[in-house]
Amino acid sequence: MAKFDKSDIERRMQGAVESLKGDLSGLRTGRANTSLLDPVMVDVYGSMMPLNQVATVSAPEPRMLSVQVWDKANVTAVEKGISKANLGLNPMQDGQTLRLPMPDLNEERRKELAKLAGKYGENAKIAIRNVRRDGMENLKEDEKKKDISEDERKRFEDDVQTLTDKYAAETDAAVEVKVKEIMTQ
Template sequence: MTISDIRKQAEGKMNQSIAAFQNSLTRIRTGRANPALLDTIHVEYYGSHVPLSQVANVSLIDARTISVQPWEKGMGAKIEKAIRESDLGLNPASMGDLIRVPMPPMSEERRREMTKVVRHEGEQAKIAVRNLRRDANEAIKKLVKDKEATEDEQKRAEAEIQKVTDRHVGEIDTLVAAKEKEIMEV
């Protein structure tokens, strides 16, 4: 493995960490409705637990209401129960075949709690990126130790990896700030 391979691999893994962080941000509740909020909910379906998206169509009615349209007639009550028992604090209302999930407005205290959750998730993502930097630097040091690279190449590569790390950490900070702003909007 060459230094450029190590750098490319580290950068690819850092991009994956940011993608995972963005995915986790979509699940954090703001005052606005988002169909991805219900992605974590599992419903019992013929004896096994399956994601809600596999038994119903989840979409938005308006900015504060999510609609859930079950594909089978008997699933409405099970879906409603699963949403109600989730830790999201949502109270679905059934209207025939359609289940409406209104998003309750969040209190100021709840908004502050959610921003702390966002900051914590951001810090975890930064730790993941920094761990990838450490792994890449160790791999480069191993190349130098095995005499497959020079110390000058090592210094240059570590500086490049640091630039990539700084760029990814900055991107995480930007995502955290944007999500905090979205949460604090009334």
């Protein structure tokens, strides 16, 4: 029985927006942001591990990231991991600390990042529309099984559409803020 659950639909749409915000926070602007290094994987102890499991990342200055590696033996591996992540950062070793100055973004790179932000936004909207489609299909099934009336189905469909519009607008707003940030740094 697929009984309609508005809170589940809202939770799934909210999840798509939260995922988008996480993706957007990883896009580099001219400012140092510790979440920039979240996707970095490091080859240590014979396996690939997220950077945050072998080091502490901080932003001591607006245009500098600092990576404090916990085990001195892993400093080179962390440096390679950051370089391989293709983030346009050049780590400078200082003992067990890696300093990552944030280079200025050129106009072409800004446009690429803005386009990528738009792509992330479109993917989030596709996820939201998929949740909408699932909700609408469940409502039609519920009506066929006589769990809800036609009037209830229409009212619930309006609710689902309202949620879809709300989260699509939230997605657009998040992308717009990020693009503005990228283009004005």
